[in-house]
Amino acid sequence: xSTAPSTRLAIVVKGWPRLxxxxxxxxxxxxxxxGLDFEIWSLRYPTDTKRHPLHDRLTAxxxxxxxxxxxxxxxxxxxxxxxQKLPGYKAAYKIWRADLRRDPSHNRIRRFGQACVxxxxxxxxxxxxxxxxxxxxxxxxxxxxxxxGLPWSFSAHAKDIxxxxxxxxxxxxxxxxxxxxxxxxxxxxxxxxxxxxSSGTPVDLIYHGLDLKRFPxxxxxxxxxxxxxxxxxxxxxxxxxxxxxxxxxxxxxxPDNLDxxxxxxxxxxxxxxxxxxxxxxxxxxxxxxxxxxxxxxxxETMRQSNVxxxxxxxxxxxxxxxxxxxxxxxxxxxxxxxxTNVSAIPEFITSGTHGxxxxxxxxxxxxxxxxxxxxxxxxxxxxxxxxDRLQNSFDMTPGITKLHQRLNNLxxxxxxxx
Numbered sequence: 126x127s128t129a130p131s132t133r134l135a136i137v138v139k140g141w142p143r144l145x146x147x148x149x150x151x152x153x154x155x156x157x158x159x160g161l162d163f164e165i166w167s168l169r170y171p172t173d174t175k176r177h178p179l180h181d182r183l184t185a186x187x188x189x190x191x192x193x194x195x196x197x198x199x200x201x202x203x204x205x206x207x208x209q210k211l212p213g214y215k216a217a218y219k220i221w222r223a224d225l226r227r228d229p230s231h232n233r234i235r236r237f238g239q240a241c242v243x244x245x246x247x248x249x250x251x252x253x254x255x256x257x258x259x260x261x262x263x264x265x266x267x268x269x270x271x272x273x274g275l276p277w278s279f280s281a282h283a284k285d286i287x288x289x290x291x292x293x294x295x296x297x298x299x300x301x302x303x304x305x306x307x308x309x310x311x312x313x314x315x316x317x318x319x320x321x322x323s324s325g326t327p328v329d330l331i332y333h334g335l336d337l338k339r340f341p342x343x344x345x346x347x348x349x350x351x352x353x354x355x356x357x358x359x360x361x362x363x364x365x366x367x368x369x370x371x372x373x374x375x376x377x378x379x380p381d382n383l384d385x386x387x388x389x390x391x392x393x394x395x396x397x398x399x400x401x402x403x404x405x406x407x408x409x410x411x412x413x414x415x416x417x418x419x420x421x422x423x424x425e426t427m428r429q430s431n432v433x434x435x436x437x438x439x440x441x442x443x444x445x446x447x448x449x450x451x452x453x454x455x456x457x458x459x460x461x462x463x464x465t466n467v468s469a470i471p472e473f474i475t476s477g478t479h480g481x482x483x484x485x486x487x488x489x490x491x492x493x494x495x496x497x498x499x500x501x502x503x504x505x506x507x508x509x510x511x512x513d514r515l516q517n518s519f520d521m522t523p524g525i526t527k528l529h530q531r532l533n534n535l536x537x538x539x540x541x542x543x
Contacts, residue, residue, distance in 0.1 A: 132164050132186075132248045133536050137256040137266045140169035141187055142180040144417050145362055145391070148311070148333040148450045149257050150179040152280075155336065155525045157185060161532060163255075166190060166243055168262060173392075177420045179339075188246070190265070194238040201238055207245035208272055217244075217271040220303065224264070227292060236261060240268035247273060253535045254278070259308070259319075260285040263297055271303050276538045278531070280331075281310040283447035283468070284366075286318060298323035306535055309528060312447045312469030331528055334521035335453045343459035343512060344428045348501055355385040355498045358430035358460070360423055360451045363393025366444045368436035368465070368485050370395075370402060375436075375490035377406040383498055388430070390415045390423055423451075427458045432497050432504065437467045438485040448473055453519055456511040461504035463493050473519065479511035 138149060156163070164186040191197040208214050221237045243265060252275065256266035259281040270277035279297070286294075296302040298319060308328040310316045316330040349355065357376075361367040369389070376387055389412065393399075396414075403412055415426070427433065433455035437446040448469040455462050456473075462480030464470050476482035483493040497504045 132162055132250050133252050134161065134163035134532060135166055135243070135247055135251050135254045136163050136185075137166045137168070137243070137254060137262045139167070139258055139262055140171060141165055141167040142171055142173065142176050144173045144175060144177065144419065146257075147177055147179065147420060148282075150177055150183070151336055151339075151521065152333065152525065152528070153185070154179055154182050155521060156529060156532070157183060159525060159529050161529060164188060164248075168192065168239060168265060173417055175417060175419045179420070190239045190242050194235055200242060204242040204245040205238075208241040211244060211272045211274075213271045213274050214244075216303070217268045220271065221268055224293070227290075232261065233264075236264045237268055240265045240272065244269040244272035251275065253306075253532070253538070255280070255532060255535070258282060258285040259294065259297060260289045263305070264293075267297060267303065267305070276306045276535050278305050278307045278535055279309070280528075281308060281315060281319060281328075283315070284444045286310065286315045286447075287443045287445055291322060294319065294322050295324065298326040298328070300325045306538070307531055309531070310447075313472055314469040315447055329527065329531065331524040332448070332519055333450055333453075334519040334524055335450070335457060335515065336521045337457060337516065340424065340454070340457045341428075343457065346459060346505060346508070349431060352384075355383060355432070355494075356430040357385055357387045357432055357434055357494065358390070358426055358455075359387070359434050359436075360390040360454075361393075361435060361449065362391045363389075363395040363399050364444075365395070365440040366438060366446060367393075368438040369399055371438070371485055371487050372434060372436045372490060373399065373402050373406060373408065374487035375494065376408055376411070378487055378491040379494065383495065385494075385498070386411055386413070388413045388415060388426060390418045390426065392417045420454075424454065424458065427455055427460045430460055432494070433460045433462050434490070434494070435462075435464045436483075436485050436490055437465050437470060439467065446470065453515055456508070456515045459505070459508040459512050461497060461508040462511060463490070463497060473514065474511065478507065479514055480507050 254266045254270050254277040256262040256279045263279045297304045309331045319328045439445045445468045465485045466482045474480045483489045
């Protein structure tokens with residue numbers, strides 16, 4: 126077991142670094158700059174070929190747990206032997222077995238194996254754990270924390286809230302089941318849901334906000350010249366909850382007298398079927414698929430666009446967005462926003478004031494795009510209002526201050542008696 130003398134907090138994440146999780150990188154850099162000492166434990170190795178500049182600003186050590194247990198049997202065997210000697214191993218094993226009966230999956234088995242590695246390899250100086258996402262990372266964190274007799278906490282976001290079964294959320298939010306000491310989440314919508322399920326664990330609403338010092342001042346947006354295509358931009362993974370299939374159908378409905386071009390930034394599992402759908406609809410020549418981009422590339426493209434469209438919806442499995450950071454990034458550049466009335470998006474965008482929130486049907490999206498293209502002065506006024514709202518209510522600093530205090534309080538707690 127490592128004996129690094131200074132590290133007080135272990136932060137568990139799904140993967141590091143990840144282009145799609147800028148909000149986590151922003152938070153961790155801010156916490157580090159505020160003086161919090163931590164190291165990162167990642168459940169997965171990175172798959173993105175690019176990095177955000179934020180990732181390079183972080184100096185914390187990053188460690189990787191075995192992503193698949195069969196790939197590192199010796200490490201797992203050593204960890205299991207050491208974990209069995211820890212004071213809370215039996216309690217953790219009992220809780221895991223109860224979880225496994227309700228969720229008899231390979232993923233649940235992998236979580237316990239990763240937890241054994243985490244618990245056995247944590248520096249002895251660690252006094253608490255903090256997980257980003259309430260599903261898999263929080264499970265690994267919870268089992269390891271119980272083994273070591275340490276307090277733990279979490280930050281919840283979107284999919285982890287809405288696709289994790291209620292029995293599991295209730296137990297992670299229950300001190301009687303060795304749940305978290307506190308939780309944070311980035312939307313009022315999600316916070317209320319978790320608070321309703323909690324039986325003792327406080328859940329704070331902490332908006333991610335933006336560190337506006339990292340962004341250039343918004344460009345001066347002139348009226349589009351006749352003959353210039355109406356530049357539509359979307360940033361988001363090609364997955365069901367982002368609604369890009371419906372946006373493609375909406376684009377196919379745009380009239381011939383509107384010259385437009387759509388740029389999409391992001392990866393995702395539905396890339397091939399989305400591109401096939403675009404070809405079927407005869408849209409290929411009007412679309413640029415940029416793939417995954419780093420944040421400077423995203424911001425530069427926002428500065429050159431006329432409208433930002435994110436047609437979020439609730440997926441068949443219940444997954445949905447929280448408050449996507451890309452909406453705030455678009456607002457930082459005074460880029461007019463078209464989105465949907467889903468989840469926490471209305472917590473930032475009041476339709477008609479800060480942007481337009483449409484139904485997610487192709488008909489409604491198409492009409493909204495046409496209206497915004499033909500009313501540039503009105504859309505600029507809404508974009509300016511969104512920029513003001515961002516500055517006044519969604520700056521990153523208050524949330525980081527609150528989270529920093531919560532984590533310091535967590536680290537001040539004595540070890541738990543198992």
